[in-house]
Amino acid sequence: MLAAVVLLVASAALGAMVGPAGRISSANWHIIWNIRLPRVALAGIVGAMLSVAGASYQGVFRNPLVDPYLLGAAAGAGLGATLVFAFGRSTTLGWPVDPLPLAAFIGALVAVLVTYSVGASFGGSSLTLVLAGVAVAALCTAVQQFLLLRHSDVIKEVYSWISGRVSTATWSDVRLVLPYVVAASAVLLVHRRHLDVLRVGDEEAASLGTEVRRVRLVVVIAATLGTAAVVSVSGLIGFVGIMVPHVVRLAVSASYRYVLPLSIVVGAAFLILADIPGRLLDEGGETPIGVVTAFLGAPMFVIVLRSRRRLA
Amino acid sequence: MSSLGFHQVSVSYGRQVALHPFTDTVKPGEWLCLIGPNGAGKSTALRAVAGLARHEGTITVDGAPLAARSPRRRAALVAHVPQSPLMPDDMTGFEYVLLGRNPYVGYFASESRHDRAMVADVLDRLDLAVFADRRLGTLSGGEQQRLVIARAVAQEAPVLLLDEPTSALDIGHQQQALELVDRLRGEHGFTVVSAMHDLTLAGLYADRLTLLHQGSVVATGTAAQVLRAETLSEFYGVSVTVHHEPDGTVVVVPRRSSSE
Numbered sequence: 001m002l003a004a005v006v007l008l009v010a011s012a013a014l015g016a017m018v019g020p021a022g023r024i025s026s027a028n029w030h031i032i033w034n035i036r037l038p039r040v041a042l043a044g045i046v047g048a049m050l051s052v053a054g055a056s057y058q059g060v061f062r063n064p065l066v067d068p069y070l071l072g073a074a075a076g077a078g079l080g081a082t083l084v085f086a087f088g089r090s091t092t093l094g095w096p097v098d099p100l101p102l103a104a105f106i107g108a109l110v111a112v113l114v115t116y117s118v119g120a121s122f123g124g125s126s127l128t129l130v131l132a133g134v135a136v137a138a139l140c141t142a143v144q145q146f147l148l149l150r151h152s153d154v155i156k157e158v159y160s161w162i163s164g165r166v167s168t169a170t171w172s173d174v175r176l177v178l179p180y181v182v183a184a185s186a187v188l189l190v191h192r193r194h195l196d197v198l199r200v201g202d203e204e205a206a207s208l209g210t211e212v213r214r215v216r217l218v219v220v221i222a223a224t225l226g227t228a229a230v231v232s233v234s235g236l237i238g239f240v241g242i243m244v245p246h247v248v249r250l251a252v253s254a255s256y257r258y259v260l261p262l263s264i265v266v267g268a269a270f271l272i273l274a275d276i277p278g279r280l281l282d283e284g285g286e287t288p289i290g291v292v293t294a295f296l297g298a299p300m301f302v303i304v305l306r307s308r309r310r311l312a
Numbered sequence: 313m314s315s316l317g318f319h320q321v322s323v324s325y326g327r328q329v330a331l332h333p334f335t336d337t338v339k340p341g342e343w344l345c346l347i348g349p350n351g352a353g354k355s356t357a358l359r360a361v362a363g364l365a366r367h368e369g370t371i372t373v374d375g376a377p378l379a380a381r382s383p384r385r386r387a388a389l390v391a392h393v394p395q396s397p398l399m400p401d402d403m404t405g406f407e408y409v410l411l412g413r414n415p416y417v418g419y420f421a422s423e424s425r426h427d428r429a430m431v432a433d434v435l436d437r438l439d440l441a442v443f444a445d446r447r448l449g450t451l452s453g454g455e456q457q458r459l460v461i462a463r464a465v466a467q468e469a470p471v472l473l474l475d476e477p478t479s480a481l482d483i484g485h486q487q488q489a490l491e492l493v494d495r496l497r498g499e500h501g502f503t504v505v506s507a508m509h510d511l512t513l514a515g516l517y518a519d520r521l522t523l524l525h526q527g528s529v530v531a532t533g534t535a536a537q538v539l540r541a542e543t544l545s546e547f548y549g550v551s552v553t554v555h556h557e558p559d560g561t562v563v564v565v566p567r568r569s570s571s572e
Contacts, residue, residue: 208411
């Protein structure tokens with residue numbers, strides 16, 4: 001927690017102090033308050049949400065390789081965003097509501113909804129849900145690729161969106177997603193004990209008195225809503241949702257009582273950290289944060305795995 | 313102590329009938345052992361009681377139908393030890409046994425101090441305290457099996473269902489596990505229904521045996537009544553010798569079918 005606060009301050013300051021050191025001018029205050037801080041806040045919120053949603057998905061599907069995009073949230077959001085780009089991003093600039101996050105949000109929700117109803121109609125076991133998710137994601141990706149071939153002029157914009165970014169964050173983005181993230185995280189945290197019961201399998205959990213399907217449905221709804229909300233403003237930031245829960249598991253405990261709350265803190269800190277190199281590396285533009293998370297995250301993950309093995 | 317009643321209980325998987333209408337009453341504190349060849353319906357009967365297999369007919373505990381209970385209430389009455397329990401490698405022994413308290417913890421609540429103290433006590437009494445902080449992945453099959461039984465004890469359900477509790481254990485650990493169940497039955501007054509393959513062990517520990525074949529009861533009674541060479545050869549298709557020890561123990565020994 002303390003580390004997260006320190007990171008927050010450091011990250012806000014980094015890059016802002018371009019002027020002479022000492023007093024902070026009012027222009028710098030403007031930069032810190034309106035450009036740096038919302039960016040830091042959004043990175044933290046997105047990192048926290050993707051991590052806690054990833055951990056929850058791993059819990060209800062009892063599969064450590066699962067991320068919050070499992071049931072088609074990413075493919076649906078990607079398709080939604082592609083639709084907006086393909087049908088003319090420039091014409092939407094004057095609209096009172098930016099359709100891009102809205103389309104991504106709706107795309108993610110619709111994809112997961114379709115996955116869940118298809119999976120449930122074939123019995124609703126976690127395997128049928130995962131398979132339905134694969135099918136829905138494939139379908140969304142196919143439509144997206146078809147659109148991109150027809151509108152090859154927007155490929156760069158779409159890929160930049162897919163790679164994820166928090167660089168253009170404003171306070172209104174933060175205000176937009178914060179309620180979803182707070183509500184979703186609260187619901188998921190309530191279920192941390194239930195996720196521990198699910199670790200012994202659907203059947204044994206049921207014989208211990210847990211209503212497995214209801215728990216799974218509530219957790220998937222909460223995790224999906226939160227994920228769709230953050231994806232709508234930040235694009236598809238990968239790897240966080242898989243890596244952060246595992247780091248917590250390896251470093252602290254595999255019990256969801258610890259994994260869920262700590263994923264929120266570690267996920268927020270990690271994405272704030274991952275947002276820094278992207279600003280500094282590339283003079284002209286910004287390296288997308290989704291690229292940095294994987295680039296930084298993969299070696300970090302290997303180091304954690306190695307050190308843990310040595311301990312065990 | 314509680315009684316367990318089966319009234320015309322039947323289970324079908326699609327068109328396949330796994331258990332034909334089954335009626336029996338297990339008396340409070342009694343140990344009933346279901347025996348029979350693979351696919352006879354032993355596990356199915358236990359799963360029906362645990363609420364894991366959809367069934368016709370009525371299953372009662374102390375005369376009250378289980379189907380009317382909420383899943384949590386049912387779990388407070390019936391504890392089920394599955395044939396091959398899923399033991400998460402990275403879960404500790406304490407966390408595992410604590411799962412037994414699940415029926416008593418509210419949806420939004422966490423385990424109380426009483427729940428934790430009770431689990432610590434169960435681990436102590438079962439000589440499992442040394443495994444409290446160990447990960448399940450580092451334990452042997454016998455140690456894991458004792459933790460599964462400990463979880464069922466922590467569940468404080470008067471009816472204990474054991475599906476092949478000893479199939480994965482060596483002879484020493486088989487005896488240890490069954491002695492443990494028998495001791496707990498004495499201490500807690502559990503009513504036990506088990507499914508077992510080892511006929512000698514079944515006869516040694518259970519008060520009564522029920523032989524199932526293709527989903528139907530073909531014999532029920534004491535070990536001496538059920539474990540007869542001609543009965544076993546008819547339903548298992550084996551040739552065995554049955555010895556009666558002076559202390560009443562019935563020993564079933566397989567025989568080579570062709571002696572040269």
